[in-house]
Amino acid sequence: MTPRRAAVLGHPVAHSLSPVLHSAAYRALGLDGWEYTAVDVTEEQLGGFVEGLDESWAGLSLTMPLKQVVLDLLDHVEPLAGVVGAVNTVLLQPTGSGRTLVGANTDVHGLVAALREGLGSGPGERPVGSALVLGAGATAASTLAALAELGCASPTVLVRSLARTGGLQRAAHRMGVTPRFEILDPASPLVAQVDVVVSTLPSRAADPVADALAGQAAAGAAAPRGVLLDVVYDPRPTALSRTWSQAGGTVVGGERMLLHQAAEQVRLMTGQVAPLAAMAEALEAALLPSVTRS
Incomplete structure (x- = not known):
């Protein structure tokens, strides 16, 4: 060649x-x-x-x-x-x-393949029924496409500013998916309740979510039941990935x-x-x- x-x-x-x-x-x-x-x-x-x-x-x-x-x-x-x-x-x-x-x-392919590693693939692979996306940038748009391919066309997107979601909302409309947008609350109970959580936030921006999750675990709250993919891989593990794993959840590294x-x-x-x-x-x-x- x-x-x-x-x-x-x-x-x-x-x-x-x-x-x-x-x-x-x-x-x-x-x-x-x-x-x-x-x-x-x-x-x-x-x-x-x-x-x-x-x-x-x-x-x-x-x-x-x-x-x-x-x-x-x-x-x-x-x-x-x-x-x-x-x-x-x-x-x-x-x-x-x-x-x-x-x-x-190829970001969508990467997200789907990485999430399937956490969800388990094969004939018995279960569709994603509920999902949470942290952040509203370009990676979040790819994440919406990946989640739709995995069976979830109506995830919740937590953002720091609703005023900055225009691009993601337009992308969602083109895809035919219907996400719900909410202001990011680090202590949102949804974090521990959905099938999949994907953090597209920059390095350390998800640390408050990790802190809230650790506090909830210490208080005896229910452990996360889903798969976490934090697209950040430096530092590795991220604070969110480490706390998620310690709470008993499944983690797929951003790498x-x-x-x-x-x-x-x-x-x-x-x-x-x-x-x-x-x-x-x-x-x-x-x-x-x-x-x-x-």
Whole structure:
């Protein structure tokens, strides 16, 4: 296979673990000469960077805020990415007149696969009847799509400001899902009552929820009965994940979403099934220092 280039773009992007995951996949697949790097690109620089891509490029991974900015630069947006309103993957496909830029979203795939690890998959897999989403950003939109795929089209979304939910409400309308929006109350009893909780909040922003959950546990309140996925993976475990586990709930680390969405990107960019085990091993090795720090 002809050597190709790929990269993750963002600002900042030095912290990204995508190079670890994709490079491990290339080695395991024997893709000699394939290269995956991290490139610091701002919103203002994105158009120029994309315009300069040549035939050596296989694709791009995008972090926020580029997932939405890139939409106007693409020739085609896959339906899922369109309804979610966020593209985290750009594929460069050669055409007779040059190249076509295709936008895709693998975050939904990553969320579904990670949650299935916690829920249990197979013929007896139960649909998600109730769910709670913390936060209203781009990852929350992908989360709504993932929950709908798992059977829950009417989750509750807890946000710090209802005035900042317009984008998520529009995405929900495009998906045909009907979430209920409420102001985030760290002590909300729903946290311990639903089948699935997904926190899309930034690092440490969910700590008040963890504190409230610990207080409820100390007071003899009912333990969480559902699966928690905290998309944050540094520090690992997060305060919310640690408290959830101590209370007896099932936790899926955010690194599992990262792994599965990257595996789908590898499949789309290379045309080969991603070597999940090799990628997971490389990811665990890269994350070990953060576990030691915590």
